[in-house]
Amino acid sequence: MEQTQNKRKLNKYLDLTWTFFKVGLFTFGGGLAMLPLITKETVEKHGWVDEDQMGDILAISESTPGPISINAATFIGYKVGKLLGAACATLGLVLPSLIIIILLSLVIDWFLGLEYVAYAFMGIRCAVAILIFNAAIKIYKKIQKRYLTYILLLIGLAITILVSQISSIYVLLFGGLVGGLEFIIATSIAKKKEKKKTEEENKEDQS
Amino acid sequence: MKELLLVFWTFFKIGLFTIGGGYAMIPMIESEVMNRGWISEAELANFLAISESTPGPFAINVATFIGFRQFGVVGSLVATLGMVLPSFIIIIIIFKIYEKVIGSKTVKAVLNGIKAVVIGLILAVVANLAVNELFVFDGDTFVSVRWASVVISVILVALMLIFKKKMHPILLILISAVLGIIAYGVVPLIFS
Numbered sequence: 001m002e003q004t005q006n007k008r009k010l011n012k013y014l015d016l017t018w019t020f021f022k023v024g025l026f027t028f029g030g031g032l033a034m035l036p037l038i039t040k041e042t043v044e045k046h047g048w049v050d051e052d053q054m055g056d057i058l059a060i061s062e063s064t065p066g067p068i069s070i071n072a073a074t075f076i077g078y079k080v081g082k083l084l085g086a087a088c089a090t091l092g093l094v095l096p097s098l099i100i101i102i103l104l105s106l107v108i109d110w111f112l113g114l115e116y117v118a119y120a121f122m123g124i125r126c127a128v129a130i131l132i133f134n135a136a137i138k139i140y141k142k143i144q145k146r147y148l149t150y151i152l153l154l155i156g157l158a159i160t161i162l163v164s165q166i167s168s169i170y171v172l173l174f175g176g177l178v179g180g181l182e183f184i185i186a187t188s189i190a191k192k193k194e195k196k197k198t199e200e201e202n203k204e205d206q207s
Numbered sequence: 208m209k210e211l212l213l214v215f216w217t218f219f220k221i222g223l224f225t226i227g228g229g230y231a232m233i234p235m236i237e238s239e240v241m242n243r244g245w246i247s248e249a250e251l252a253n254f255l256a257i258s259e260s261t262p263g264p265f266a267i268n269v270a271t272f273i274g275f276r277q278f279g280v281v282g283s284l285v286a287t288l289g290m291v292l293p294s295f296i297i298i299i300i301i302f303k304i305y306e307k308v309i310g311s312k313t314v315k316a317v318l319n320g321i322k323a324v325v326i327g328l329i330l331a332v333v334a335n336l337a338v339n340e341l342f343v344f345d346g347d348t349f350v351s352v353r354w355a356s357v358v359i360s361v362i363l364v365a366l367m368l369i370f371k372k373k374m375h376p377i378l379l380i381l382i383s384a385v386l387g388i389i390a391y392g393v394v395p396l397i398f399s
Contacts, residue, residue: 024263065223066294067266074298097263101271123387125252126360127379129336135230136329149323156327168234179320
């Protein structure tokens with residue numbers, strides 16, 4: 001009896017690893033591209049999470065630090081099997097990348113040294129610039145657009161171009177700080193205004 | 208050992224501040240990895256292209272590549288671990304309180320501020336890449352325009368605008384490779 005229970009437990013962890021291994025192996029680009037397969041495997045096949053929770057998981061994964069797919073894997077893994085489950089899911093997701101990229105790294109210098117491959121990469125680097133630009137547009141489409149957004153955007157752009165030695169981490173921290181402070185100040189001002197208004201109204205009522 | 212720790216710490220920081228998807232890490236790769244001289248601008252662009260066209264999370268592929276370049280297999284394991292660990296810790300902490308955190312308007316405002324800056328940082332990366340690909344420099348002095356790359360870029364942008372979402376990134380990379388071979392390999396052969 002106890003043995004079958006242990007076996008089932010072990011199966012759960014193997015299942016998590018194998019499921020996310022497949023996700024890592026069969027999706028390109030990571031992040032949102034992985035979502036359909038993650039949903040198919042974890043919602044429809046294993047029933048680890050339901051459709052509603054999947055929406056939450058996506059929101060959390062997108063708004064917490066780190067690669068979106070790693071966040072989702074950790075979350076689902078933790079839900080199924082706590083700490084070990086989270087470790088198994090993350091390991092599974094990362095393993096195909098590790099194996100494939102390490103094998104590629106062994107031959108990349110030879111590969112990139114081939115004359116026609118080098119020509120191909122002259123073109124490919126143009127495509128990469130366009131894809132990176134596209135990523136900026138994708139983030140832009142999703143955020144709130146207010147005056148502060150544009151100011152911070154321009155500050156990020158200007159600092160990076162003008163001050164080459166600054167780490168972008170400080171620029172990111174600055175953006176988060178300004179965004180948070182502006183919100184706190186704006187809401188406290190709005191609250192004070194409302195308070196004043198109600199006080200005035202009370203006075204008028206009394207007089 | 209000290210250098211390995213530096214690789215770990217660098218990617219831990221990058222993992223911690225990659226907000227809004229894998230591409231958000233690129234500005235940090237430029238400031239944290241390229242400024243240390245671990246890789247060059249052209250190498251980074253090559254890595255990014257290969258990471259986009261191989262399976263797995265983009266950010267993990269890039270970390271594995273750079274880690275391997277520095278310290279072989281051990282380096283790639285350490286870089287990947289560094290990249291993954293912040294996600295792991297934060298998600299487990301958030302697991303129990305996520306409804307409060309995700310619902311908080313202050314958290315949303317902070318994230319919006321960070322994402323706005325990220326857009327600026329990414330645009331700066333694009334500007335840097337474009338300048339390096341489209342123009343030839345000798346040190347800091349301008350030498351000439353790489354017309355072949357300009358033509359390739361115009362064709363690719365046109366394709367993106369026409370086909371929009373139907374244009375998968377890998378397809379775009381494949382087309383750009385063919386255009387590169389034609390423009391830099393075949394055309395000079397014909398005219399020589």
